[in-house]
Amino acid sequence: MKALQYRNIGQAPEVVEIDTPEPGPGQVRLKVTAAGVCHSDEYIMSLPESEYVYGLPLTLGHEGAGIVDKIGEGVKYIEEGQSMAVYGPWGCGLCYECSSGRENYCRNAGTYGITPPGLGAPGSMAEYMIVDSARHLVPLGDLDPVRNVSLTDAGLTPYHGIKGSLEKLHSGATAVVIGVGGLGHVAIQILRALTSATVVALDIDEAKLNLASDVGAQYTFPSEAGAATMVSDLTNGLGVDAVFDFVANQATLDLGQGMVRHQGDHVLLGAGAGNLKMGLVSGAAWDVSVRSPYWGSRSELFEVLDLARSGNIRVHTEVFSLDDAPSAYEKLKNNQLLGRAVIVP
Incomplete structure (x- = not known):
């Protein structure tokens, strides 16, 4: 499959061919329908080697949406074909904060090496992505993934x-x-x-x-x-x-x-x-x-998507194909984007 990866410190991301991932126990594979471009991506790609901690090569994209394509062993209550948004700040799921839906403040993420997609784990700027747990999926329903994928961060x-x-x-x-x-x-x-x-x-x-x-x-x-x-x-x-x-x-x-x-x-x-x-x-x-807040809770993502359904918020988007994704980051770096860039595989 194609993926946009940051592969070398200080260089632009590249579109490459990599193996299509298979979901393990408890995981869900999405066929990606949209992925958002964020200044956070540009920030981590601007870091010197001494400060870069996100691993290489890194498939970018912490704003993601897709269709459930394949379900790992043990996953319940999720069906293939559902349109989903990805809740990005993954946590352990067991601590007090995670139990409250506030995985953005998980107290164990650093200890266990849990990282968000596109910010350590393989992200959404690919034809397929693995979501580590079904609890990190929020139903999109009839919302257009291209118009609303950015709400997973730029809204949340x-x-x-x-x-x-x-x-x-x-x-x-x-x-x-x-x-x-x-x-x-x-x-x-x-x-x-x-x-x-x-x-x-x-x-x-x-x-x-x-x-x-x-x-x-x-x-x-x-x-x-x-x-x-x-x-x-x-x-x-x-x-x-x-x-x-x-x-x-x-x-x-x-x-x-x-x-x-x-x-x-x-x-x-x-x-x-x-x-x-x-x-x-x-x-x-x-x-x-x-x-200095960080991201948002899982329940708040439901609320944000409901605001979109009611017509109260909309994201001004510029759409790029996966092949053209490097140019989206170039425009972001040069402050030439108005609103949010969205990558559509």
């Missing part, structure tokens, strides 16, 4: 982050989304669907700001010097109730901290890193909660 991650701030996003509140990329443009729609807050979007790209308006942001501003002042003016100088940062580099961290109000939420969802000056006399707003 912002949904999980926003749910943690719902108490503060009451009527009259203001929420800021920094970075209107694959996750950010979905976050705007989730905020509009779940809250009465005014939604403000910031980005450096005019096309992405236009997309933000199209999907429901009431205000858009360039993410540059003076943005914090413009946002502050909207709140009569009080600051915003929640900032959702889908970039999380030093510039956006500083920008978010300059906008959030006392007792607000500063939620870091991007793959970047930086430093925040905190403390009573730091000059930062008081009693701010800074969170």
